[in-house]
Amino acid sequence: MRVFISAGEASGDAYGAVLAREIAAGFDDRAAFEVAMLNLVSLRTPKPSKHVPADYEARRVLGRQEAWQFLAFGLIEDTGPECERGDDVFLHDCWNLLPIARRSFLDIAAVGGPRLRESGVRMVASSDRWGAVGILHSLAVVPKVYGGFRAAKRELATGDPGVFIPIDFGYANIRLARRAKRLGWKVLYLVPPGSWRRDRQGKDLPEIADVAVTPFPWSAEMLQKMGLDARFYGHPIKQTFREAAPEPVERGQGVVVLPGSRDAEIAANLPVLGVALHGLKVPIEFALAPGTDAEAVLAQWAGPPATAVVGETQKALLRARVAVVCSGTATLEAVLAKTPCTVVYQGSPQMRAEEKLLTRLGLWKRPKFVALPNILLDRELVPERLDPVDPVAVRRDVDALLDDSRARMLQLAAFHDLIQSLGPDDALTKAAAVVKEMGGGVGGR
Structure with a gap:
């Protein structure tokens, strides 16, 4: 065969x-x-x-x-x-x-x-x-x-x-x-x-x-x-998540950052996230996609002290209290980990120019939602901080989710239904x- x-x-x-x-x-x-x-x-x-x-x-x-x-x-x-x-x-x-x-x-x-x-x-x-x-x-x-x-x-x-x-x-x-x-x-x-x-x-x-x-x-x-x-x-991410983290992981009090799987995404997101998380007093950990150079990412990072892991996204999400996630399937992994999150996507100046041109030509329209949890629910559950990203808004999201706030409770309550909607594992x-x-x-x- x-x-x-x-x-x-x-x-x-x-x-x-x-x-x-x-x-x-x-x-x-x-x-x-x-x-x-x-x-x-x-x-x-x-x-x-x-x-x-x-x-x-x-x-x-x-x-x-x-x-x-x-x-x-x-x-x-x-x-x-x-x-x-x-x-x-x-x-x-x-x-x-x-x-x-x-x-x-x-x-x-x-x-x-x-x-x-x-x-x-x-x-x-x-x-x-x-x-x-x-x-x-x-x-x-x-x-x-x-x-x-x-x-x-x-x-x-x-x-x-x-x-x-x-x-x-x-x-x-x-x-x-x-x-x-x-x-x-x-x-x-x-x-x-x-x-x-x-x-x-x-x-x-x-x-x-x-x-x-x-x-x-x-x-x-x-x-x-x-x-x-x-x-x-069912969604295949449920199976890959289950297999990547088969054992219970102790929940910590830190923030995990998933800056994207593409070099251009990481380069665009890191500066604004460094400003947003400046002065944060809890542990910060980068969860990077396989093949990403962790040392290069940390060298670009201008925010508070941070560590990085490669290829262990699921475990990193499970041990964090809050996640800051670049939009994509990683948002569903945050749901499966039951880790409240805010979604951040910072574009480059070239991307902004392209978006304006395509919008003017009628070839592109910004969708109602970009985060998969919001698309699945057809409502905003997780905050979407999109280009141009306001670092103050991102920090406000993170602080609220670190506390036992209403925003945190609402996300956790909705995660159960979202996980069920993804089908078998x-x-x-x-x-x-x-x-x-x-x-x-x-x-x-």
């Missing part, structure tokens, strides 16, 4: 890594079986003495079955390191053969970032620096995106088609999905672009996808009416099952 995942943003990279793991589940069983059977054939059976027990043959067969079960389950339970330390050369050899056997049944390739790289899939291109804000910044990253886009096209055109899984990032993935369909691939679009919109969905999705797994129920309903097989299994596991069905892969566990 052949699978190709294309993820262009930090959240998509996280979803893709979990999805790849869930797709691989079950293929290890088959691979272990093949390795065991291949090697057990060569096992030498001791030559029986002339006094052969009546049940010798049955015992010999049973012994091989038990040996296979021991080996197969040992491999499935990931006991390789123990095998390497032991004296069982046979089991050690089988462990070394397992990745080869797995690849004979399943090949997962990907365009993605740190999470997908760590998952062990075959990387086609890196999307670490694909994210852009505004027209000028988008033009600056075009060479990087185009290089990855060409590599992805080559991957789609090489060998037999399989299942292509674009994740969000419509700029490149819509084009790749259309090409994949032409080449005979089946396409499952995970988190279709603009799926959060309540008034419309991407009109070309039914043409370029066989199945869409969308994070919002209204998106699934609209896409189904458009003729697409659309599924709502196994969306990626269910999406992986659909991928296996589409690819005709062997069964899962």
